[in-house]
Amino acid sequence: MSASPLAASAPPSNFLTHVIETDLQAGKVVAIVTRFPPEPNGYLHFGHAKSICLNFGLAARYGGLCHLRLDDTNPTKEDQEYVDAIEEAVRWLGFDWGSHHYFASDYFERLYGFAVSLIKEGQAYVDSQSAEEIRARRGTLTQPGEDSPFRNRSIEENLDLFARMRAGEFADGSHVLRAKIDMASPNMNMRDPVLYRIRHAHHHRTGDAWCIYPLYDYAHPLSDAIEGISHSICTLEFEDHRPLYDWLVEKVAQAGHFNVRRLPHQYEFARLNLTYVVLSKRKLVELVESGAVAGWDDPRMPTLVAARRRGYTPAGFRRFVEQGGVSKSDGWIDYSVLEQCMRDHLNEVAPRRVAVLDPLKLVVENLEADVVIDCEAPNHPQHPELGKRVLAFTRALWIEREDFMAEPTKGFFRLMPGGRVRLKYGFVAEYVSHATDATGQVSEVRVRIFEDSKSGTPGADSYKVKGVIHWVSAEKAYWTEVRLYDRLFASPLPGGHRPGDPPELERDFKDDLNPQSLTALRVPMESSLSRARAEDRFQFERHGYFVADRVDSQDGAPVFNRTVTLKDSWAVNTEGRHG
Numbered sequence: 018m019s020a021s022p023l024a025a026s027a028p029p030s031n032f033l034t035h036v037i038e039t040d041l042q043a044g045k046v047v048a049i050v051t052r053f054p055p056e057p058n059g060y061l062h063f064g065h066a067k068s069i070c071l072n073f074g075l076a077a078r079y080g081g082l083c084h085l086r087l088d089d090t091n092p093t094k095e096d097q098e099y100v101d102a103i104e105e106a107v108r109w110l111g112f113d114w115g116s117h118h119y120f121a122s123d124y125f126e127r128l129y130g131f132a133v134s135l136i137k138e139g140q141a142y143v144d145s146q147s148a149e150e151i152r153a154r155r156g157t158l159t160q161p162g163e164d165s166p167f168r169n170r171s172i173e174e175n176l177d178l179f180a181r182m183r184a185g186e187f188a189d190g191s192h193v194l195r196a197k198i199d200m201a202s203p204n205m206n207m208r209d210p211v212l213y214r215i216r217h218a219h220h221h222r223t224g225d226a227w228c229i230y231p232l233y234d235y236a237h238p239l240s241d242a243i244e245g246i247s248h249s250i251c252t253l254e255f256e257d258h259r260p261l262y263d264w265l266v267e268k269v270a271q272a273g274h275f276n277v278r279r280l281p282h283q284y285e286f287a288r289l290n291l292t293y294v295v296l297s298k299r300k301l302v303e304l305v306e307s308g309a310v311a312g313w314d315d316p317r318m319p320t321l322v323a324a325r326r327r328g329y330t331p332a333g334f335r336r337f338v339e340q341g342g343v344s345k346s347d348g349w350i351d352y353s354v355l356e357q358c359m360r361d362h363l364n365e366v367a368p369r370r371v372a373v374l375d376p377l378k379l380v381v382e383n384l385e386a387d388v389v390i391d392c393e394a395p396n397h398p399q400h401p402e403l404g405k406r407v408l409a410f411t412r413a414l415w416i417e418r419e420d421f422m423a424e425p426t427k428g429f430f431r432l433m434p435g436g437r438v439r440l441k442y443g444f445v446a447e448y449v450s451h452a453t454d455a456t457g458q459v460s461e462v463r464v465r466i467f468e469d470s471k472s473g474t475p476g477a478d479s480y481k482v483k484g485v486i487h488w489v490s491a492e493k494a495y496w497t498e499v500r501l502y503d504r505l506f507a508s509p510l511p512g513g514h515r516p517g518d519p520p521e522l523e524r525d526f527k528d529d530l531n532p533q534s535l536t537a538l539r540v541p542m543e544s545s546l547s548r549a550r551a552e553d554r555f556q557f558e559r560h561g562y563f564v565a566d567r568v569d570s571q572d573g574a575p576v577f578n579r580t581v582t583l584k585d586s587w588a589v590n591t592e593g594r595h596g
C-alpha cells in the first residue's frame with residue numbers, strides 16, 4: 018500500500034485529480050493504480066521527485082496503489098547499482114510500494130507473445146532495412162513517409178523471421194520488428210514505429226536469455242496494461258506518443274490479452290524545470306564522469322542521494338512539489354523556491370546550535386583561566402518543550418571576525434573600541450583592547466564582562482547594548498570541518514539554452530559551472546555538536562541550516578554540510594554576480 022505522508026494533509030486539486038474523480042464517478046475505473054517507472058540508467062534527480070510525489074500521492078489520496086517499475090529494457094546502459102539507488106531514494110522520500118515492485122524485464126516473455134499476436138493479426142512485420150534506410154524513408158513533418166519494401170511480407174514469413182531473431186540467428190541491426198500502422202500519418206510516431214531490435218547484449222537481470230529487446234514505446238504501455246495501471250502519468254514530451262500508446266494497448270487487448278474495458282490511459286503533465294541545475298541523467302552522468310563533481314552524491318548535485326547528504330528533507334521536497342502544482346504547460350521554477358521549502362521545514366525541526374565560521378579570539382580579562390560558567394541556551398526559540406543545553410563560558414572565546422571592527426563603519430553596532438556588546442546566552446562585555454598581527458589583521462580582542470549581566474538576554478538586566486553576537490568557548494570547542502556550498506552553476510540556464518531550443522543555441526553546459534561552489538573550513542563549535550549523529554540537522558545561529566554528513570562523519574567526530582543559508586542571499590546578489 019502507498020502509505021503516503023501526503024495523505025495526512027489535503028493537497029491541492031489539479032487536472033489529474035479532476036480526471037481521476039471524473040473516472041471514478043463515471044465508473045470507468047474501479048481502483049486507482051499509478052506507477053513510477055524509472056529507467057535504471059542513473060540516479061534519480063529532483064525532477065523525479067516530482068513524478069514520485071505525484072504518482073504515490075495520487076494513489077494514496079484515492080486509496081489506490083502505486084507501483085515501482087524499473088523500466089529496464091535497454092541492457093547496455095542499465096545497472097543494479099542504479100536499481101538499488103532508485104529504491105533507496107523513493108523510500109527516503111517517504112513512499113512505499115509494498116509488494117508492488119516490478120521490472121519490465123520480467124515481462125519480456127509476455128511482451129514477446131504480444132508481438133507474435135500482432136504479427137498474426139497482420140499488425141506488425143519484420144523489416145530488413147538498415148537503420149539509415151528506415152530513417153530515409155520516414156518522411157518529414159511536411160512529407161509522408163514511404164512504405165518499406167518488406168512491409169507486405171506474409172504472416173508466416175514474419176513469424177519465422179521474428180522467431181529466428183529471438184533465437185539469435187541474426188546480427189545486431191539486420192532486422193527490426195515494426196508496427197504496421199500508417200507511413201503517411203501526420204504523427205511521426207505512428208509511421209510504423211520500431212517495436213523490437215536485435216541487440217546481443219548482456220542484461221543485468223535476464224543475463225543472456227534475450228538478444229532482442231523491446232523499445233520503450235512498446236514496452237511501456239504494455240507493461241502498464243499488464244500491471245492494470247489505471248492512470249499512466251508522464252511528462253509532456255510523450256504527448257505525441259499517446260496515439261501509439263493507445264494503439265498498442267487496444268490492439269493487444271483485441272487479440273485477447275487484456276480486458277478492453279480496463280485499459281490504461283496516459284496523461285501528460287509539465288516536467289519540473291529548475292534554474293541553476295541540470296535535470297537530465299545524460300548531463301548528470303557527464304558531470305560525474307568528467308570529475309566536475311565528486312560523484313552522484315556530491316552535495317552540490319541535483320540528485321536525491323546528493324540532496325540527502327546536503328541535508329534537504331523529504332518533507333521539504335513534498336512541500337515543494339505540492340506548492341509547484343501540476344500544470345499542462347512547461348514553465349520554470351527558480352531554485353530559491355526549493356531552498357525556501359527546505360528552510361521552512363528545517364526552521365520547524367532543526368535545534369539551534371552555535372558555531373563560529375571565521376574565528377577571532379576574545380579574551381575575558383576578569384575571568385580566571387580555569388573558571389567555567391554554565392550558560393543555558395534554548396534548543397529552539399519557538400519550541401520550549403525541546404529544552405535547553407549548556408554552553409561553557411570561559412576566559413578564552415571565539416567570536417566571528419566580522420563581529421569586531423577596530424574602525425567601525427557607520428551603523429555598526431557590534432564590538433568596537435570603547436563599545437559594549439551582548440554575548441548571547443552569556444554576559445554583556447566591554448571592550449578593553451585589541452592586538453594586531455604583522456599583517457595588520459586583528460589577532461585578539463580583550464574585554465571585561467559585567468557579572469550581573471549573566472544570560473546575555475536583552476531586558477534581563479539594565480545594560481543598554483545594541484549588538485548581540487554569538488561565541489564559542491575556545492577551551493571547550495569542538496573543531497571540525499564544515500562545507501559551505503554555493504550553486505553548482507553560475508547561470509540560471511546552464512548552457513544558455515532551454516530544452517527544445519535549436520541546437521545552434523547550445524553551448525557546453527559545463528562551461529557554466531561555478532568555480533566557487535564549495536568552500537571547506539575547519540571551525541570551532543559548541544562541544545555538544547561532537548555527539549551529533551550522521552544526518553542530524555541543526556540551525557547554526559546566523560549561519561543557516563547544517564547537517565552532519567552521512568558519508569564522512571565518524572562516531573564522535575561529525576563533519577557538517579550547510580544545507581541552506583538562513584536567508585535567500587541570491588535574491589540580493591544575483592544581479593551583481595550574474596547580471
Ligand code: ATP
Pocket residue numbers: 053054055056057063064065067068250251252287288289290296297298299
Ligand atoms: P532524464 O531526462 O533525466 O533522463 P527520464 O525521463 O529519461 O529522465 P526516467 O527514468 O525515464 O528518466 O524517468 C522516470 C519518470 O520520471 C518518468 O515518468 C518521467 O516522466 C519522470 N521525470 C523525469 N524527469 C522529470 C522531470 N524533470 N519532472 C517531472 N518528472 C520527470
Ligand code: MG
Pocket residue numbers: 056
Ligand atoms: Mg527516459
